[in-house]
Amino acid sequence: MSDTRKPFPFDEFEPRWQSRWDSEKTFRTPNPGEEGFDASKPKYYVLDMFPYPSGAGLHVGHPEGYTATDIIGRYKRMKGFNVLHPMGYDSFGLPAEQYAIKTGQHPAVTTAANIENFRRQLKSLGFAYDWEREIATTDPEYVRWTQWIFLQLYSSYFCEETNKAKPVAELEAKGWSRDEIDNVRLAYVADTPVWWSPDLGTVLANEEVEEWKGKGHTVERRPLRQWMLRITKYAQRLIDELDTLDWPEGIKLLQKNWIGRSEGAEVIFAIGGKSVTVFTTRPDTLFGATYMVLAPEHPYVSEITTEDNKDAVEAYKKACSAKSDLDRTDLNKDKSGVFTGAYATNPVNGEEIPVWIADYVMMGYGTGAIMAVPAHDVRDFEFAQKYDLPVLQVVQPTDDSDWQGYTAPGTAINSGFLDGMPTKKAKGAIIHWLVENQKGERKIQFKLRDWLFSRQRYWGEPFPITWKDGKHYALPDSELPLLAPPLEDYKPSGTPDPLLSKARDWVELPDGVTRETNTMPQWAGSCWYYLRYCDNSNSERFISEAAEDYWTNEKPGMVDLYVGGTEHAVLHLLYARFWHKVLFDLGHVRTPEPFQKLVNQGLILGEDGQKMSKSRGNVVNPDDVVKEYGADSLRLYEMFMGPLEQVKPWQMKGVEGVSRFLARVWRLAITDEGNVSEKITDTQCTDKELLRVVHETIKKVGEDIEKLSFNTAISQMMICTNAFTQAGTVPRKEFTQFLTILNPFAPHIAEEIHRLIGGTELLSEMEWPAYDEQALVRTECELVVQVNGKLRDRIWISMTASEDEAKELAFASDKVKEHIDGKTIRKVIYVPGKIMNLVAN
RNA sequence: GGCGGCUUGGCGGAAUGGUAGACGCGCUCGACUCAAAAUCGAGUUCCAAAAGAGUGUGGGUUCGAGUCCCACAGCCGCUACCA
Secondary structure, X not given: OOOOOOOOOHHHHHHHHHHHHHHOOOOOOOOOXXXXXXXXXXXXXXXXXXXXXXXXXXXXXXXXHHHHHHHHHHHHHHOOOEEEOOOEEOOOOHHHHHHHHHHOOOHHHHHHHXXXXXXXXXXXXXXXXXXXXXXXXXXXXXXXXHHHHHHHHHOEEEEOOOOEEEEOHHHHHOOOOHHHHHOOEOEEEEEEEEEEEOOOOEEEOHHHHHHHHHOOOOOEEEXXXXXXXXXXXXXXXXXXXXXXXXXXXXXXXXXHHHHOEXXXXXXXXXXXXXXXXXXXXXXXXXXXXXXXXXXXXXOOHHHHOOHHHHHHHHHHHHHHHHHOOOOHHHHOOOOOEEEEEEEEEOOOOOOEEEEEEEOOXXXXXXXXXXXXXXXXXXXXXXXXXHHOOOOOOOEEEOOOOOOOOOOOOXXXXXXXXXXXXXHHHHHHHHHHHHHHOOOEEEEEEEOOOOEEOOEOOOOXXXXXXXXXXXXXXXXXXXXXXXXXXXXXXXXXXXXXXXXXXXXXXXXXXXXXXXXXXXXXXXXXXXXXXXHHHHHOOOOOOOOOHHHHHHHOOOOOEEEEEEEEEHHHOOHHHHHHHHHHHHHHHOOOOOOOEEEEEEEEEOOEEOOOOOEOOOOOOOOXXXXXXXXXXXXXXXXXXXXXXXXXXXXXXXXXXXXXXXXXXXXXXXXXXXXXXXOEOOOEEOOOOOOHHHHHHHHHHHHHHHHHHHOOOHHHHHHXXXXXXXXXXXXXXXXXXXXHHHHHHHOOOOHHHHHHHHHHOOOOOOHHHOOOOOOOHHHHOOOEEEEEEXXXXXXXXXXXXXXXXXHHHHHHHHHHOHHHHHHHOOOOEEEEEEEOOOEEEEEEO
């Protein structure tokens, strides 16, 4: 398409409408007590996952979710809701800092430029955000409250009796010592092995390691002093309360698996004078333990290893620590291990079993030690085969499966007092025995680890913490926000010292007090941004009680609808739930969950069906699409591609298709010369069929929006447009109704046509039209006649025809006669208005 | 290996257990045009057509299955020795 011949002048009217909505604050959302607030309106909070403002700008994946929420938001407004639909920027993060290292440009400068570009792009798509509520996580006022919430975590502990967070002040009052309190804070300091990257100059979370390694950075394992958040205390609640949310089952399952609850037992084995505890989910197989394995990093390894085996064990440990940086996947194909020379005593039968170390046992899960039951665990079995260790059957399969490597439940054998018990009962019995004899206990184990919360970066929130004599202290609220000092040099020092430690003037305070120099991870800001939108200019509180009360729900989740990509299924969505629960426990918010309904938009692939990436050269830039076809076409296309949640490939031809549709709508009302078409009529519409299509469209589009089924809503609007075209005349009233329902999808063109044909009100401020049931009624319909389930004829018949009348007409059909001739009708199924099936033989 | 998702024309996709392929793209033909583009109209699952076949494969339930049940295969995503 050439620039000179556009099918409709979107390049002129789209920016014009955008600036009008902006200057008139059309989509401003009043809070209680503010001008324009109407207490009679119900509230609706629809939220997008805010973007990281990268230098590359928006990609086409962003407008997918954003258009979906925009349609919902505009629709709900027209339905009479007070809609909160905000936007902001997750603007801390490593790329801005990497850029600063390369160019010396302060991250604040590049971030501001990127935000400006994102804002321009978002505005060019005509989203109905309340721009006065815009936030960026890097804003000092925002940082202030992020730090404040951190201090809430710091000043709280998890009370096991009530299963809730409580202020540590309560413990102080009870006379707990400083050290005891430090041991239970929800934010605490620990020496822990972490992934540290010398060239990035920071530690990385487990889940970030692969990403940055892929970009060529090196990563190594090191024990370092770090801030941790005690999310593990919430593991059970984070699982249980998923049930109260309207989330896709797949995402719930992902979170459950990530938290990874396992029920089992801890069993104490004696090794010489020491005792080693193992965790097992199959305590019923204790009699079948033929050896024990410790993780190579297990603290007891050196002590128990005998002289003869020392060299081999040390060599193995060394090999493992070097290996830990390599891709484990490849190494794990083949199990390896070394005998320590020590023996452990099985508490249940006194058997002496050899103790090995092997890297298939992880220090980070359970106790870092296992009892190996090769007969009924595939990993132990594999290991036993390789090193020729005994395999003892203790479970009899319920079917004729081979007992070797049989892991399903069965019946206990060779297990003393457990013999004959089914697995489930045997588990209970052995745990009872372990407790009685003080050799172990029932144990619920989670995969979830405490959250490694500190980074050594520059571009993140500094911790509002000071140190004196080896103890940490909270900064008073009055000193928030604590902002990072400007630095000349952002280059990593090559040591694990945080970048901020270079700013000596900032770090060193009087009286031997120093500042904490770690910063928070990028997740911190996104953990609570949805709360700040409700009351973003409040300087007294992170959110006022009144705003929180108004925008919250009767339901457990505060936000009514949250739309974003699956990539955040576990991390962001789990972290935000955790923070919200702490704030809930402490009485700062009144719902236990942040997001009631969650929808994941599907990935948009390139035209080649592959993931979009620079290296493949299949990236579509939304700016280019807007320039060529306009914002409405981009919005409409992204919604027409297919179901929101589905993965789907981009097709530029498809954009052209929806653009043609909008052009047809335009031409219904506007002539080539730009005048109002003579087809627009002011008389009442007498065309029953046209009326029926219009009202069917109003009905279906409304229902489809509620279901987030935008592609079918658009196809119905296309049908309606075709009906207008065919009718030859366009009754103003019905056409205006059509424009009103088109408006949430393609707001610029809808408003412009409406204005041109003489509309004075903004469509965006009109009510969603009601459909007329009467107009939908059909008197006649096509009835499908089947013989033995096969379509044989269609007959026109009254909607209210009785079965006998229908049968009579059906039997009169030659095509039907042909197939029932000489046969007996055994059965007749009649679904009025749909189908008649004659069963004959 | 585990978990999840997907599988319907040439393509994107529609189908409360009731006419498979709505809507759109592409393609074919026609109109308009000196011509092209744009636009408008007709057609388009397969087979030359009648008959028939047809929603990844094989079974089952049902008067009737893309849809429900069982088994299997392929593709995509996430995760990874979780004891």
